[in-house]
Amino acid sequence: MAGKRSIFEEVGSGNAAPVAPAGGMIAARAxxxxxxxxxxxxxxxxxxxxxxxxxxxxxxxxxxxxxxxxxxxxxxxxxxxxxxxxxxxxxxxxxxxxxxxxxxxxxxxxxxxxxxxxxxxxxxxxxxxxxxxxxxxxxxxxxxxxxxxxxxxxxxxxxxxxxxxxxxxxxxxxxxxxxxxxxxxxxxxxxxxxxxxxxxxxxxxxxxRSETELMQARRGREAKLFGLTTGMMHFAFVQILLGALVAGIDAGRAFPTWPDMNGQFFPADAFYVPDGAWWRAFFENPGLVQFIHRMSGYLLFAFGVVVWLRGRKSPHAATRRAVNMVMAMLLAQVVLGIYTALTAAQVHVAITHQVGAVLLWVLVIRARHLAQYPVAGSIRKGTA
Incomplete structure (x- = not known):
């Protein structure tokens, strides 16, 4: 039998009885x-x-x-x-x-x-x-x-x-x-x-993070930045597909010059295909395919700058770091793309460019995630 307790004894002192998790197996399953x-x-x-x-x-x-x-x-x-x-x-x-x-x-x-x-x-x-x-x-x-x-x-x-x-x-x-x-x-x-x-x-x-943490984080969702990063994610995906079209017909080896394309802004015979179906040039003409990939890359970079300018205003340090990393990788990817063209898609350069696309893709998704579920920082700890 337990001894008498003093009225001055603090509540919670001593060994507390184990508390079963609320919901039992259902909570564990969740x-x-x-x-x-x-x-x-x-x-x-x-x-x-x-x-x-x-x-x-x-x-x-x-x-x-x-x-x-x-x-x-x-x-x-x-x-x-x-x-x-x-x-x-x-x-x-x-x-x-x-x-x-x-x-x-x-x-x-x-x-x-x-x-x-x-x-x-x-x-x-x-x-x-x-x-x-x-x-x-x-x-x-x-x-x-x-x-x-x-x-x-x-x-x-x-x-x-x-x-x-x-x-x-x-x-x-x-x-x-x-x-x-x-x-x-x-x-x-x-x-x-x-x-x-x-x-x-x-x-x-x-x-x-736990479901509870995610629900709490979503209350601070940055809707504008989330929309911009979503748009950038889609834009980057289109650019990846265009890069695959370039690789599929070896278009990256056809114009080893920059910023022009063998002395021209727009390649000659861009809509020529052997069977005369002009619309197939968008998939099969090396000049047109590479031109579209280049122009899309410039536009993606410009859009990335817009996302970066918006993201660096975020009140969350983790989100700001995420968009900074996206911008840095985007710049590196543009340089790699230019170098790939200048080297006529040498194997080691071209594969580095492709790996760069993977890194950029993941960094954009991470920035999008942090816009949706921001990590709240602490002023005292210097993480705000």
Missing amino acids: TGARRGIRLWLAVLFLLVAAMIAVGGLTRLTDSGLSITEWRPVTGALPPLDDAAWAAEFAKYQASPEYQLQNKGMELEAFKSIYWWEWGHRQLGRVIGLVWLFGFLGFLVAWKIPAGWTGRLLGVGALGGVQGAIGWWMVSSGLKGSMVDVASYRLATHLGIAFVILGLIAWYVFLLG
Whole structure:
């Protein structure tokens, strides 16, 4: 039996009885394993970013058509002996790329491009498995927070669609007189990759704070800045698609001058295409495609300055730092784009430009997130 307590004893002194969480299992379900899921998504993010870089190198090294079949399961094993290599090489020798562009290629040269494409596809399989095992693990353990099952499932579904679109893209270069994949299919493939990357980044940012913290932060939402960063996100996405069109027809190697295009502001024969369908020039004429990509880049930079000027007025230090980082990366990306043109898209320069697009994309999304859910600073701590 407990002893008598003094009327002067402070309330709360001694060992307090454990308090059960409000809502029991329901509350635990609502919270879920936010930290674990965030870490899993961060791994997926890094893998998808690597996938984009490897895909870019596969395109720049003209390796994308080296594997002429789509075998999602059995294709995981590369050729393991001389007979298997000879069989793979024979399939490639029957393709338009070999017949029209690489006639006489030796087996060793074929192996070098084969490994790039095989590695690209293998990385895609790894991403799929990491998503599948992670999702099923959290689902079975009942650790997915309320409202997040559909979001996480959607990421996996987009990944599956991306695999099918990848083959749809490759198949366009395996028939007729094609020696490259169709540029608009390449743009679709890259665009979905950036959508997946953007969704994962957004979810990682959301899971970095509790639902309560997010609800409180949204009360300080900067609507104007959120709208501007949303517009910049869409604008950057369009520019990424235009960059894919440039890469798809090797337009980046056609005009190695700046600020002019081989001595002209607007390239000659910009609307010429072999079959006479002028509208196809927007996808197939190197001069017109690169001109549009350049002009869009200038406009994106100008719009970025507007976003930066607005963002630096934010009352939140974290948001100001975020828009400063966007502006710095945007400037770096413009310089990289110019250098890529001047070097006729040398492999190491062009892939750096593509990686720069990934960094800019994520930084814009982060600035947008902080405009929607600002982090309140403290004057006393110097974080305001």
